[in-house]
Structure formats: structure tokens, C-alpha cells
Amino acid sequence: MVRLPLLRRWLLVGLAMSCVCGILACSGAGVSSSDQEVAIELTTGGMAELQQIVDDSQGKVVLVDFWATWCSPCRKQFPHTVELHEQYADDGLVVVSVSMDDSEDPxxxxxxxxxxxxxxxxxxxxxxxxxxxxxxxxEFDISALPHYVLFDRDGKRHDLTSPDPAKPVTTEILDQRVAEYLDR
Amino acid sequence: MATKSNLLVRVLPAVMLVLSVCCVAAEYNTTLDVGDAAPDWGALVGTDEETYRLSDFGDKELIVVVFTCNTCPVAVDYEGRMIALQKDYNAKGVQVVAINVNTNDGNDYEAMKVRAAEKQFNFPYLYDETQQSARDFGATVTPHVFVLDKDRKVAYMGAFDDHRDESKVENHHVRTAIDQLLDGKTPQVTETRQFGCGIKYHD
Structure with a gap:
């Protein structure tokens, strides 16, 4: 008789604790997701719009990631481009992505x-x-996807290639070249 | 001295002209130029388990070599156009030959057989796991097209046409080049920019 209410009490405490934890966890998740939710804008453009970004970034290094939803190596390497942005934005790296998808299809x-x-x-x-x-x-003077271009601090274009031009540019090559141009 | 320098003045531009004409690289191909002899791909096996050599097509007027693959969505979008080309120009002695040099997931010989059967390819679909043929042609993307004339010289190279979306095509590069060649003319446009998925070359 006495034990049951005690057990209930503990159960209640346990329930309350788990609720609090749950709420904390939820609010924690809420904060981190709102942190990650950057307002993403997608602008239709061509070389002129890209050049404008390069011109506006005078004195900085601009990395352009040409990709498409249909290009699986592009999608695979895209998180690395985001990492480079996060890592080097303060050092003067400006990242631009150019999707080679059909802009007219909603x-x-x-x-x-x-x-x-x-x-x-x-x-x-x-x-x-x-x-x-x-x-x-x-218009963008490219042929194959994925393709990366770096504009140096003087705005000069450098198309990234691997030591064997026939091979794709890996994230390692990307890292090396970005670091190289940022140091200049 | 005067005559010697005069001679130099006269001869040098001529030499430079010859040099510039002979050594101008193609605009979009660092390996092969229009007018070059087509590289011989040796013997490659097709999805029909037959072996094909370039010399096997001796009776054909023109050969359209297309570096393509199973997995590139751009290349896949062109499969129907390749089939239509073979159908429309078969009687005129035009032969499409597709070569796949990619060996990544979905591009093995068995997968190629499945694709060829599914799509009912009406042209040989060859597998080159050595990738040498694509290297020799200077192919960089799928699809990358090379039209070979009767002498098996490159008469046109680049894109199949100017839009991945068939309904938006305005310039049918390959068909136009073929029509002009069959008329005994040199194609007006001999090279255009290839576009698509980069060929996945091995180390």
C-alpha cells in the first residue's frame, strides 16, 4: 500500500525528468537547426553575374564550384566546398556555386x-x-562537371586541373590550390 | 647583309605562317585535331560479344564514334538521338560506334549489356576498360562525338548538338556535319565545345 505511491512518485519524477530532458534536447536541436538554416538564395545568371561577384570581391580569392543536380561527383564533393567557405571566409575566400541545371524548370x-x-x-x-x-x-568556358575555378586576389582566372588533366580535381587538390592562392 | 636581312624579312613570315598553320591545336581537344587520322582502337568487344576494329567498317562512308557511358545523365539523354541517327542514316552508309571507357559503378560490361538490350541499341556498344581509345581521341566527357570521313580522318568533333534537352536543340552539329560530308563538302563547323560528365580516367 505504501510502496505503490512511492513507486508512483518515483515514476512521476522519472517522467518529469525525461520530459525536461526531452524539452532540453528538443530546444537544443531547435537552436542548432536554426543556426544551420542559412537563408539560401538562388540567382539566375551567367558569366556577367559571376564576373560581377568577382569584381565585388576585389582583393579576395574567389572559388567557383560548377555543379549540377545530375552530377553525382559534384554532389559528393559539394560539402567540401561548404567546408572551405566556413574555414577560409575570414581569410578572404569568397565561394560561389554555379548550378548548370535547367533554370527555366521550376x-x-x-x-x-x-x-x-x-x-x-x-x-x-x-x-x-x-x-x-x-x-x-x-559562356562559362567549361566542358565537364565537376569543375572548379579560382580567381586570385587580382581577379585573374585559374581553372583547376589535376596533374593529369584528364582526371578530375580532388578535394585534396582543391585544398592545396585554395591555400596557395590565399597565401599569395 | 642587306639582302640577307631582306631575305629574313621575306622568309620569316612565311615560316611563321606555316608553323602556325601546322601546329594550331584544336580549340577544345588537346590531343587530336580536325583532319588528323582517327586513332585505331585495336579490337574492342561489344555488348553483343562480337569484337570490333575500326577496319571492320571499311565499307561505311562515315563513322560516328561516340564516347558515352551508362551512368552520366547527359550521355543517357543522348542515347535516343544516337539510335535515331543510326536509323535515319543507315542507308547512307553512316555507322555509329559507341565506346564506354568508364569503369566505375554501373559501367561494367554486364551493365552495358543490360542497357544495350533495354534501349535496343542499333549500333555496337564497345567496352574499353583500358581507356586507351578515349585517351587517343582526347575525349574528355560523355558524350563526346567524333565524325570520321571516308579516309577515316576526323571531320567533326565535339558535342552531338547544342542542347541536352532535345526539344530545345537549335543546331544539330553532328547531323549537319554528316549531311555536308555526304554531299562531298567539308563541314562548315568542324569543332564545337563538348559538354557533359568528365570521363573518369584511371591513375
């Missing part, structure tokens, strides 16, 4: 924005005005 735009939001791409994000046409690749 569904694809949603996919692009969804991916960028998930990645936490808190930098300038362009989507190619001419979609994934030959003209778009021509």
Missing part, C-alpha cells in the same frame, strides 16, 4: 535550392541562365 530549381539548403551553402549561388545547354558551357 521543379529543377526547387531541387537545386533544396540541395543547397541541405548543404548549408551560405554563399552566392547562381543557376545557369542557359540551363545545361552547350551555350551555357560555352
Amino acid at each position: 521543379e529543377i530549381r526547387e531541387q537545386v535550392l533544396g540541395f543547397l539548403t541541405k548543404m548549408g551553402a551560405g554563399f552566392s549561388n547562381l543557376i545557369s541562365r542557359h540551363g545545361d545547354s552547350q551555350q551555357a558551357f560555352e
Whole structure:
């Protein structure tokens, strides 16, 4: 008779504790998710818009990540681009992403924005005005995805290649080149 | 002295002109130029388990070599256009030959057989795990197209057409080049920028 209420009391305490913990956990998660939720904007553009960003970033190093939702190596390496942004923004690195997806298709735009939001791409994000046409690749002077370009502090363009130009640029090469241009 | 320098003045520009003409690299291909002899890919096995050599197509007017693969969404979008090209130009002696040099997931020989059967490819789909053919052609992306003339010289190289979305194509580069070649003319456009997924070359 006496034991039961005691047990109940403990149960209540336990319940209360777990509730408090749950609330704390929830609020904790809430804070971190709102921290990560950077307002991502997607701007339709071409070389002129990209050049404008480079011009506005005078004295800084600009890293451009050309990617597309259909390019699986691009998606795989994108988190690394976000890391570089977080790591080197204070050292003068400006990161820009250019999606070579079809900018006129609202569904694809949603996919692009969804991916960028998930990645936490808190930098300038362009989507190619001419979609994934030959003209778009021509305009940006690129052929294959993924593709990375660095503009040095003087605004000069350097297309990143691996030691064997036929091979893709790895995150290691990306790290080396970014560090190299930031030190200049 | 005067005549010697005069000679230099006269000859030097000519020499420079010859040098510049002979050694101008292609705009989008660092290995091969238009007019170069097509590299011989040796003997490659197709999804039909037959072996194909370039010399096997001796009776064909033109050969359209397409470096493609199973997994690149851009290349996949062009499969239908390759089938249509073979169908439309078959009677005119045009032969499409597709080569896959990627060996990553989804690009093995068995997967290629499945794709060829599913899509009912009406052209050979060859597997080159050594990747040498693509290196010799200077192919960088899938799809990357090379039209070879009757002498098996490169007559056109680059993109199949100017838009991945078939409904938006304005310039049918490959078809136009083929039409002009079949008319006995040199294609007006011999090289355009290839675009797509980078070929995954081995170390």
C-alpha cells in the first residue's frame, strides 16, 4: 500500500525528468537547426553575374564550384566546398556555386535550392541562365562537371586541373590550390 | 647583309605562317585535331560479344564514334538521338560506334549489356576498360562525338548538338556535319565545345 505511491512518485519524477530532458534536447536541436538554416538564395545568371561577384570581391580569392543536380561527383564533393567557405571566409575566400541545371524548370530549381539548403551553402549561388545547354558551357568556358575555378586576389582566372588533366580535381587538390592562392 | 636581312624579312613570315598553320591545336581537344587520322582502337568487344576494329567498317562512308557511358545523365539523354541517327542514316552508309571507357559503378560490361538490350541499341556498344581509345581521341566527357570521313580522318568533333534537352536543340552539329560530308563538302563547323560528365580516367 505504501510502496505503490512511492513507486508512483518515483515514476512521476522519472517522467518529469525525461520530459525536461526531452524539452532540453528538443530546444537544443531547435537552436542548432536554426543556426544551420542559412537563408539560401538562388540567382539566375551567367558569366556577367559571376564576373560581377568577382569584381565585388576585389582583393579576395574567389572559388567557383560548377555543379549540377545530375552530377553525382559534384554532389559528393559539394560539402567540401561548404567546408572551405566556413574555414577560409575570414581569410578572404569568397565561394560561389554555379548550378548548370535547367533554370527555366521550376521543379529543377526547387531541387537545386533544396540541395543547397541541405548543404548549408551560405554563399552566392547562381543557376545557369542557359540551363545545361552547350551555350551555357560555352559562356562559362567549361566542358565537364565537376569543375572548379579560382580567381586570385587580382581577379585573374585559374581553372583547376589535376596533374593529369584528364582526371578530375580532388578535394585534396582543391585544398592545396585554395591555400596557395590565399597565401599569395 | 642587306639582302640577307631582306631575305629574313621575306622568309620569316612565311615560316611563321606555316608553323602556325601546322601546329594550331584544336580549340577544345588537346590531343587530336580536325583532319588528323582517327586513332585505331585495336579490337574492342561489344555488348553483343562480337569484337570490333575500326577496319571492320571499311565499307561505311562515315563513322560516328561516340564516347558515352551508362551512368552520366547527359550521355543517357543522348542515347535516343544516337539510335535515331543510326536509323535515319543507315542507308547512307553512316555507322555509329559507341565506346564506354568508364569503369566505375554501373559501367561494367554486364551493365552495358543490360542497357544495350533495354534501349535496343542499333549500333555496337564497345567496352574499353583500358581507356586507351578515349585517351587517343582526347575525349574528355560523355558524350563526346567524333565524325570520321571516308579516309577515316576526323571531320567533326565535339558535342552531338547544342542542347541536352532535345526539344530545345537549335543546331544539330553532328547531323549537319554528316549531311555536308555526304554531299562531298567539308563541314562548315568542324569543332564545337563538348559538354557533359568528365570521363573518369584511371591513375
